[in-house]
Amino acid sequence: MMERQSALLVGVGGQGAILTAKILVTGLMEVGYDVKMSEVHGMSQRGGSVSTQVHWGGKVYSPVIGPGAADILVAFEKMEAVRYAEFLKPGGVAVINDYELPSSTVAAGLCEYPAGCLEAMEAHFRCVTLDAAAEALKLGSAKCMNVVLFGAMAKALGMDQIDWEGVIAKVVPEKFLELNLAAYRAGRAAVK
Amino acid sequence: MERHLLSGNEAIARGAYEAGVKVCSAYPGTPSTEIFENLPQYKDVLYCEWAPNEKVATEVAYGAAMAGVRSLCAMKHVGVNVAADPIFTAAYDGVTKGFVIVSADDPSMHSSQNEQDNRYYAKAARMALVEPSDSQECIDFLKEAYRISERFDMPVLFRTTTRVSHSKSLVTFGEREEQEVIPYQRNAAKFVCTPANAYRNHPKVEANLAALEAYGNTCPINKLELKGSKVGVITASIAYQYAKDAFPEDTSFLKLGLTYPLPMELIRDFASKVETLYVIEELEPFMEEQIRAAGIPCTGKQLVGRMYEQNPQRLRQEVFGAAPETVDVGVEPVSRPPALCPGCPHRGFFYTMSKGKDFVVTGDIGCYTLGAAAPLIALDTCVCMGGGFSVGMGLAKALEVTGQKKKVFGVLGDSTFFHSGMTGAAEILYNKGEVIPVVLDNSITGMTGHQDNPGTGYNLQGEMAAAIKIEEVLRAIGYENILIADPQDLAAMQQAVDGALASEVPAAIIARRPCLLIKRIPHDTGLCVVDTEKCIGCKKCLKVGCPALFVKEGKSYIDPNQCVGCTVCAQVCPVGAISRKETK
Numbered sequence: 191m192m193e194r195q196s197a198l199l200v201g202v203g204g205q206g207a208i209l210t211a212k213i214l215v216t217g218l219m220e221v222g223y224d225v226k227m228s229e230v231h232g233m234s235q236r237g238g239s240v241s242t243q244v245h246w247g248g249k250v251y252s253p254v255i256g257p258g259a260a261d262i263l264v265a266f267e268k269m270e271a272v273r274y275a276e277f278l279k280p281g282g283v284a285v286i287n288d289y290e291l292p293s294s295t296v297a298a299g300l301c302e303y304p305a306g307c308l309e310a311m312e313a314h315f316r317c318v319t320l321d322a323a324a325e326a327l328k329l330g331s332a333k334c335m336n337v338v339l340f341g342a343m344a345k346a347l348g349m350d351q352i353d354w355e356g357v358i359a360k361v362v363p364e365k366f367l368e369l370n371l372a373a374y375r376a377g378r379a380a381v382k
Numbered sequence: 383m384e385r386h387l388l389s390g391n392e393a394i395a396r397g398a399y400e401a402g403v404k405v406c407s408a409y410p411g412t413p414s415t416e417i418f419e420n421l422p423q424y425k426d427v428l429y430c431e432w433a434p435n436e437k438v439a440t441e442v443a444y445g446a447a448m449a450g451v452r453s454l455c456a457m458k459h460v461g462v463n464v465a466a467d468p469i470f471t472a473a474y475d476g477v478t479k480g481f482v483i484v485s486a487d488d489p490s491m492h493s494s495q496n497e498q499d500n501r502y503y504a505k506a507a508r509m510a511l512v513e514p515s516d517s518q519e520c521i522d523f524l525k526e527a528y529r530i531s532e533r534f535d536m537p538v539l540f541r542t543t544t545r546v547s548h549s550k551s552l553v554t555f556g557e558r559e560e561q562e563v564i565p566y567q568r569n570a571a572k573f574v575c576t577p578a579n580a581y582r583n584h585p586k587v588e589a590n591l592a593a594l595e596a597y598g599n600t601c602p603i604n605k606l607e608l609k610g611s612k613v614g615v616i617t618a619s620i621a622y623q624y625a626k627d628a629f630p631e632d633t634s635f636l637k638l639g640l641t642y643p644l645p646m647e648l649i650r651d652f653a654s655k656v657e658t659l660y661v662i663e664e665l666e667p668f669m670e671e672q673i674r675a676a677g678i679p680c681t682g683k684q685l686v687g688r689m690y691e692q693n694p695q696r697l698r699q700e701v702f703g704a705a706p707e708t709v710d711v712g713v714e715p716v717s718r719p720p721a722l723c724p725g726c727p728h729r730g731f732f733y734t735m736s737k738g739k740d741f742v743v744t745g746d747i748g749c750y751t752l753g754a755a756a757p758l759i760a761l762d763t764c765v766c767m768g769g770g771f772s773v774g775m776g777l778a779k780a781l782e783v784t785g786q787k788k789k790v791f792g793v794l795g796d797s798t799f800f801h802s803g804m805t806g807a808a809e810i811l812y813n814k815g816e817v818i819p820v821v822l823d824n825s826i827t828g829m830t831g832h833q834d835n836p837g838t839g840y841n842l843q844g845e846m847a848a849a850i851k852i853e854e855v856l857r858a859i860g861y862e863n864i865l866i867a868d869p870q871d872l873a874a875m876q877q878a879v880d881g882a883l884a885s886e887v888p889a890a891i892i893a894r895r896p897c898l899l900i901k902r903i904p905h906d907t908g909l910c911v912v913d914t915e916k917c918i919g920c921k922k923c924l925k926v927g928c929p930a931l932f933v934k935e936g937k938s939y940i941d942p943n944q945c946v947g948c949t950v951c952a953q954v955c956p957v958g959a960i961s962r963k964e965t966k
Contacts, residue, residue: 219387226550228545237929251626252626252627253516253620254691255695269715269716269718272713277708279707293716293717293718296932298756298927301716310713
C-alpha cells in the first residue's frame, strides 16, 4: 500500500488555491488513490491567511496534518510560505510564488512586511520559485496564476502517470481551457 | 461503484435526500452552511428553506416531524444555543417521524466566538447523539439517525466538527428511500407540553434512553476493530481519524457513532480486552467522564488537551511524547488577519464611527465584526447574534445612571436584524434606551458566503419572495426618524449620524449599499489611482483600512488588482491626490 502523501496549499483568501487543489484531487482520484482534502471557509476568507490540504495514498485517515508532516508546500504568496514552513517535512519540497501581497496590518502601517522570505525558504528546503503572476499576465489573464502554480507543483511531484492536461480539461470551463493549458505548461517549464 | 469526492456538509445533504427527508429548515452559520446550499438540487422531492434564525428553523423542522414526515434542521454550534428552547421540549414530546438536528461545532474557532462542545446538549436535553467521522458516514449515519429517532421516539442531535463538515472524502451514493407518510392526527397528550403532560412524558424519555443504550451495544454504527490486546482506544467523530494515524498499527479501536447514551456494556467489554485504555476525543472529556463514572479506568484528558483542534502530530506528541521534526526558517511572518474587502460598504460607516471620540459602538456577528480591526478600531463589543442592539441598551443604561456622557450606537446587519435584532429594536424603544440602532444593510448574509434572508427578495429554492423592508419594520416599532444613507458617501453617512444624534424623536439609521460580491446585481466598479505629484504622504487614507492601499516610497499606493474604485480613500484625502478612473 502506498505511503500517505500530503500537500499543503497556502495563500491569501481569494487567490484561487481551491481550484488548484481540485485539479490535484481529480487527477489523484482517477488513478485510484484514496483522497481527502480539507479547507477552511468563513471569516478567514476575507483577505486572511488560508490553507487547503490534500492527502492521498492507499488509505487516508486524517484529513488534516500538524507540523512536520507535509511532503510538498505550495505557497501562493511568499510570506505565507514562511508562515507554514513548519508544516513541511525536513527535506520536503516548496513551490513558491515570488509574489508579495501586504497584509492589512502592513497596509495600515502597523508593521513591516518581512524581508528575505524566499532566501530563508531556499536555505532550508528544496524550492521551486517562480513568478506565477508574471507568467499568468504574459498569457493574458492574472486569474490563471493558480494553474501556473499547479503546473510547477505537478512537475515537482513527478507524478507523470497522471494525464494532468486531461484532468484540467475536466475541471475548468471550456472557454478557459486553452488559457489554463498554457498556464499549466508555463508552470511546468518554470521547474528546472 | 462510482466514487464522489464530497465534503461532510455535501454528504449530509445527500444523506437527507437518500433518507427520504421531506422538510428542511436552517439558518446559515460556518461550518454548517453548505448543507442547505446543497439541498435545493433535490427540491423536486423535498422542501428546504432559510429560516430567520435557528430557533425558527428547529420549530419548522419539528412541526414537520410531528406531522409525520422526516425533517432536518442544521446550524452552527452557537445556533443550538438559540434553538435550545424548542430542542429541550422536543426531547420530551418525541416525534411522529424522524427529526434530526445537525450541530456543526468549530474546534479552534476558525469562524466562531467560542468552541463550545455541543455533545453536552444531548445529555442535558435527554436525546440521542450521533457523530460521523467522514463524508461516507455523514450519509450512512444520517440514515441510521432517522431510524433511531423513529424507533426510540426522540430527536437526534447529529454533531459534526469543522473538519468533518469541511473535509472532502470519497463516498458512494445510494438510492432515495421514500418513507411512508403517517397521516396527521391530533395527539395533544404527546405534543401539548402542559406541565401535566411533561410530567408524564419524562419517564418515557428515560425509558427510551435506557432502551437506546442497550441498542447501542449492538448497533451498526458502533464498531469494534480488534487488533492487539496491549492498547485500546475508544474514540468518535474526527478524533477517530487522528487517532488512527497517531497510534501504532496493533492498537485496538472501539469507534463509536452513537455517543449518547454511551453503550456502557460494550465499553466495559472492550476495556476488559486491553491492558491500557485511552479515550481520545477533541475538546471536552464528554465520553471520558461517563466512562470513569461507570468505574472503568482510562486515560484521556490528563494527556490530551481540551482546547483547540487536534491533529495526528499533536496527538502523537501528547500521548507518546514524540515531537514532530520541523524546520525553523528564521523569518517571522507578520499577522494576516481577515479584513473588510476593498469596496466593502461597511468601511464608510466604521470610518465615520472612528472619528467620534465619545461614541460607543456595540457590534454583532457578521462581516462588520471586522470594524473592530485596526486601523478602524470602531467597535466596542461583539457578543452574539442580535446582541448589537440589546447589549448596547444595557451599556447605555449603565452610562445613563452613572452620568457618563457617551453616545451608544447599536450595530447589526440585515440578516441579523431579522434573526434577532427586531426584538432588540423593540426593547430600545419600549424601555426608552439612549441607543441609536444602526442596520448595516448590505442586502445579503455576507460572512457565511451569501445566503438570502427575509430582506433580499429571494428564498433558498431560488424563487422570488417577499422582501421585507427594514425601514417599515423599524417604523412600525415606533422609530419616527429613519435616516437612510449610502455608507460609501462619507458626507451622507456623517449627515445621517449627525441627524440621528440631533433627533428629538426616536431615530434609527440604515446604512444601505449591497455587498460588492453579490453576483446577480451589476456593480459600478472602477479603479482609484494616486497622483504621486500631489500626494503629501500624510497617510490619512490609510485610516480607512483598505487592503488595496499602502505606502510605497513615502507615498500612497493603490494595488490595481485589489481596488474596485469605491473612492472612500479619495474622499478622505486632504489634497485631492486620489481620483477614480472609470475603466475596469
